Each structure stands twice: as C-alpha cells, then as structure tokens.
Amino acid sequence: MTEPSTGxxxxxxxxxxxRVRRAILAVVIVAGVIVFTVAWALPNVAGSTFxxxxxxxxxxxxxxxxxxxxxxDPALQAGGVDIxxxxxxxxxxxxxxxxxxxAFRAAAYLRDDTGKLTLAWxxxxxxxxVEEGSDSxxxxxxxxxxxxxxxxVTRHVITDGSQPFRLVxxxxxxxxxxxxxxxxWAYGIGSPLVPMALSGGTDPLGPPADLPAxxx
Numbered sequence: 001m002t003e004p005s006t007g008x009x010x011x012x013x014x015x016x017x018x019r020v021r022r023a024i025l026a027v028v029i030v031a032g033v034i035v036f037t038v039a040w041a042l043p044n045v046a047g048s049t050f051x052x053x054x055x056x057x058x059x060x061x062x063x064x065x066x067x068x069x070x071x072x073d074p075a076l077q078a079g080g081v082d083i084x085x086x087x088x089x090x091x092x093x094x095x096x097x098x099x100x101x102x103a104f105r106a107a108a109y110l111r112d113d114t115g116k117l118t119l120a121w122x123x124x125x126x127x128x129x130v131e132e133g134s135d136s137x138x139x140x141x142x143x144x145x146x147x148x149x150x151x152x153v154t155r156h157v158i159t160d161g162s163q164p165f166r167l168v169x170x171x172x173x174x175x176x177x178x179x180x181x182x183x184x185w186a187y188g189i190g191s192p193l194v195p196m197a198l199s200g201g202t203d204p205l206g207p208p209a210d211l212p213a214x215x216x
Contacts, residue, residue, distance in 0.1 A: 047096050051189055052090070053085060054086040057081055060079055062077060068198055083182070096147070097188070099130055101145070104127065182196055190210075
C-alpha cells in the first residue's frame with residue numbers, strides 16, 4: 001500500500017559541506033593576502049632590499065696626465081674617468097624607492113698613511129622619473145619623492161662626456177699620488193668601493209670598510 005504524498009520535500013544536507021566551504025574561503029583569503037604582499041606590499045615598502053648598486057668606472061685615455069689603475073685593470077695614462085651607476089632590481093616586478101632630488105651621486109676619497117679619508121671629488125645628478133612629494137610609503141617629505149625602478153639592470157650616467165672626474169686640478173697639475181676610493185649612490189643605496197691608484201700610489205692599510213656620504 002502506497003503512503004499518500006504530503007507535498008513536502010526533505011532538504012538533504014551533505015555531511016562536511018560546511019567545512020568544504022570554509023576551506024575554500026580560507027584558501028581564497030590566503031591567496032589574496034599573498035597576491036597583495038607580492039604585488040604591492042613588498043615592491044612598495046621593502047623595495048630597497050631587492051636592489052643592488054654597482055659603480056662603472058672607465059679611464060679616459062690621454063697623452064698627458066697620471067697613470068691610473070682602476071681595480072685590477074692594467075695601468076693607463078688618463079686625464080679623467082667616466083662614472084656611471086648600475087641599478088640591479090632582483091625582484092620580478094618593478095619596485096618603489098624613496099629618493100632625494102639628487103638621485104645619483106658619486107664621490108672619491110683619498111686615504112693617507114694614517115687612514116684618514118679626504119674628500120677629493122664629488123658630484124650628483126637628478127633623475128627625471130622621480131615623482132617629487134610622492135605619497136608612496138617609500139616617499140619622503142615634500143622635498144623628497146619616490147621612483148619606480150623596473151626589474152632587471154638599468155644604467156645611469158653620472159659624469160657625462162664633457163665633465164668627467166678629472167685627474168688634474170684647476171692648474172692642470174696631476175692629483176696627488178695615492179689610492180682614491182670611489183663610491184656611487186643610487187636612490188640612497190651605496191655601491192661597493194672601487195679603488196683607483198694614481199701614479200703608482202699604494203695604500204698599505206688596505207681598503208676601508210666604507211666611505212662617508214659626501215656633504216650636500
């Protein structure tokens with residue numbers, strides 16, 4: 001005998017369906033946090049941790065002037081050196097760095113036998129891509145700003161063809177013999193030191209650990 005239908009249906013709940021939905025929601029939230037961190041937080045807040053800076057120093061050969069040895073390169077008679085800076089962003093995305101208007105700087109210090117470092121030369125140039133007064137987390141005050149650094153290696157000229165780091169003074173006399181240590185900065189990040197020996201000069205103390213930032 002068949003029971004008469006009451007016209008009501010029974011909702012069947014699948015065991016564990018709630019747990020599955022909660023697990024999916026948790027995965028979505030975690031994925032969103034990862035995307036936010038990788039695509040925005042790290043490039044904007046911790047960009048400098050992914051960037052390395054290198055100095056590119058090239059002697060300018062001349063018929064007069066002191067001999068110069070840059071790093072381990074052969075000695076060359078030169079009247080000046082040209083300096084560029086390489087910025088290497090290891091992150092797969094562009095990063096944001098805070099910077100002052102003088103984005104690229106270079107300085108050379110002479111070290112004497114007592115270890116004293118004397119500033120011999122310095123210069124600095126700006127970067128047209130810097131956004132002044134940026135409200136980026138990496139930005140500074142109203143006089144500073146921020147710059148977007150693409151992934152990979154970019155090179156920026158600090159001394160152009162007409163204004164190298166001259167190895168003679170205003171009178172045309174060669175700079176004092178000795179070892180000059182060069183350093184460049186890009187967006188406030190410094191490079192390793194580059195030793196430059198003039199006229200056979202040596203440094204019995206060995207290279208210093210670092211150079212002070214030049215004034216200005």
